[in-house]
Amino acid sequence: xxxxxxxxxxxxxxxxxxxxxxxxxxxxxxxxxxxxxxxxxxxxxxxxxxxxxxxxxxxxxxxxxxxxxxxxxxxxxxxxxxxxxxxxxxxxxxxxxxxxxxxxxxxxxxxxxxxxxxxxxxxxxxxxxxxxxxxxxxxxxxxxxxxx
Amino acid sequence: xxxxxxxxxxxxxxxxxxxxxxxxxxxxxxxxxxxxxxxxxxxxxxxxxxxxxxxxxxxxxxxxxxxxxxxxxxxxxxxxxxxxxxxxxxxxxxxxxxxxxxxxxxxxxxxxxxxxxxxxxxxxxxxxxxxxxxxxxxxxxxxxxxxxxxxxxxxxxxxxxxxxxxxxxxxxxxxxxxxxxxxxxxxxxxxxxxxxxxxxxxxxxxxxxxxxxxxxxxxxxxxxxxxxxxxxxxxxxxxxxxxxxxxxxxxxxxxxxxxxxxxxxxxxxxxxxxxxxxxxxxxxxxxxxxxxxxxxxxxxxxxxxxxxxxxxxxxxxxxxxxxxxxxxxxxxxxxxxxxxxxxxxxxxxxxxxxxxxx
Numbered sequence: 001x002x003x004x005x006x007x008x009x010x011x012x013x014x015x016x017x018x019x020x021x022x023x024x025x026x027x028x029x030x031x032x033x034x035x036x037x038x039x040x041x042x043x044x045x046x047x048x049x050x051x052x053x054x055x056x057x058x059x060x061x062x063x064x065x066x067x068x069x070x071x072x073x074x075x076x077x078x079x080x081x082x083x084x085x086x087x088x089x090x091x092x093x094x095x096x097x098x099x100x101x102x103x104x105x106x107x108x109x110x111x112x113x114x115x116x117x118x119x120x121x122x123x124x125x126x127x128x129x130x131x132x133x134x135x136x137x138x139x140x141x142x143x144x145x146x147x148x
Numbered sequence: 149x150x151x152x153x154x155x156x157x158x159x160x161x162x163x164x165x166x167x168x169x170x171x172x173x174x175x176x177x178x179x180x181x182x183x184x185x186x187x188x189x190x191x192x193x194x195x196x197x198x199x200x201x202x203x204x205x206x207x208x209x210x211x212x213x214x215x216x217x218x219x220x221x222x223x224x225x226x227x228x229x230x231x232x233x234x235x236x237x238x239x240x241x242x243x244x245x246x247x248x249x250x251x252x253x254x255x256x257x258x259x260x261x262x263x264x265x266x267x268x269x270x271x272x273x274x275x276x277x278x279x280x281x282x283x284x285x286x287x288x289x290x291x292x293x294x295x296x297x298x299x300x301x302x303x304x305x306x307x308x309x310x311x312x313x314x315x316x317x318x319x320x321x322x323x324x325x326x327x328x329x330x331x332x333x334x335x336x337x338x339x340x341x342x343x344x345x346x347x348x349x350x351x352x353x354x355x356x357x358x359x360x361x362x363x364x365x366x367x368x369x370x371x372x373x374x375x376x377x378x379x380x381x382x383x384x385x386x387x388x389x390x391x392x393x394x395x396x397x398x399x400x401x402x403x404x405x406x407x408x409x410x411x412x413x414x415x416x417x418x419x420x421x422x423x424x425x426x427x428x429x430x431x432x433x434x435x436x437x438x439x440x441x442x443x444x445x446x447x448x449x450x451x452x453x454x455x456x457x458x459x460x461x462x463x464x465x466x467x468x469x470x471x472x473x474x475x476x477x478x479x480x481x482x483x484x485x486x487x488x489x490x491x492x493x494x495x496x497x498x499x500x501x502x503x504x505x506x
Contacts (some may be wrong), residue, residue: 007439009187032451035453035466035468036466048451067394078473086352099182104184105186106505107187107189108186113194
């Protein structure tokens with residue numbers, strides 16, 4: 001792995017994602033991108049943040065079959081676009097996205113072109129009532145509160 | 149009041165490329181806008197599995213038909229960083245010149261489209277006439293007008309000789325005169341001002357929080373420009389981000405107008421300082437490692453994540469284009485706007501959809 005003075009990669013456990021992201025947001029970091037790499041049995045996720053041209057990358061792996069991560073769109077509202085991309089291209093289920101395209105951000109001929117070929121995980125029980133995934137209809141109303 | 153959903157795009161007179169918006173309106177006010185993309189998803193990132201890393205420069209360059217050169221350059225920079233390739237200084241300067249020519253013709257393209265969207269047809273034609281002069285320089289120096297094919301891992305494929313650089317300087321003087329004439333209209337004409345002024349205001353805080361990049365960010369007062377990272381020859385040239393504080397469509401237009409002069413200035417600086425050296429070094433072996441390269445495209449920061457595992461094929465190639473980063477801001481700008489302002493607001497972020505979908 002290449003790291004330079006202007007970019008670092010930090011491997012974190014999935015459970016620490018929201019806390020780490022909230023910390024970066026507090027420090028004034030900008031969300032640069034969320035990307036994924038398909039590995040033989042896993043999907044490697046990289047969340048990149050920038051502050052004064054210094055790039056910080058948080059990284060972790062999840063099993064490719066039934067990959068599931070929490071949304072960071074309550075912290076960085078703009079993350080919803082990257083998270084929908086993760087779902088549509090990599091078959092990563094993202095829980096609690098501020099705007100959920102329900103698999104229709106990318107209309108690809110091949111379903112989940114970068115994702116696992118194994119059967120997707122069974123549909124989980126609905127999330128806690130306190131934090132339901134936003135639907136298109138509720139997205140506009142949720143926007144100001146979610147962003148700040 | 150009853151709400152109506154108006155479909156906007158994927159084909160619309162102001163849209164050069166397909167994007168769809170579901171506009172939820174109350175009377176003439178947009179309450180919510182929901183973008184859909186995916187009409188031209190080509191899966192170019194997946195092609196790394198079939199093309200070797202040297203050949204893939206051609207694919208990277210074809211991600212976009214406007215900032216094609218900078219796509220190829222950014223890919224090369226990422227691979228060169230992984231392989232510790234020292235690119236000859238003359239090649240770095242040539243990349244800078246072609247990159248700034250790309251910015252010139254991209255901004256002029258946008259200005260033409262914006263003039264057309266606000267109904268100023270003669271301004272549209274003048275903008276594209278000047279753009280043609282820039283394309284002529286690109287054609288004379290690379291052989292291509294859209295795809296340059298000049299960048300490769302380790303340097304560039306073509307040199308520009310001294311006589312050609314001299315004639316380029318003369319031509320740039322003429323282009324600057326033309327640009328001065330048309331930007332005067334964009335900045336001072338009352339109808340353009342009224343159409344763009346106060347429309348789609350994005351505060352500094354919102355622009356930052358929404359992850360905006362490029363002129364969309366700088367027009368809200370954030371002085372961020374990836375050229376300040378010092379890639380290519382920018383470490384030797386003076387680059388100050390062009391900013392405005394109003395954050396509206398007029399400010400975004402004004403930033404692009406000023407950036408035209410900045411690009412002309414950078415090309416002149418580069419021509420005056422270009423050193424004599426080889427234009428490429430031989431690259432052997434396969435890349436093994438990872439690097440995230442960032443450059444400043446006309447629309448803003450582009451991010452190339454390249455991960456290699458020592459084979460001839462890159463393991464993962466991921467591109468985050470500037471338009472992708474600016475889409476959340478567009479969603480916010482459209483909420484609460486007048487229906488008649490939608491075309492202007494869509495154009496104001498200078499959307500490039502083929503880039504975005506890759």
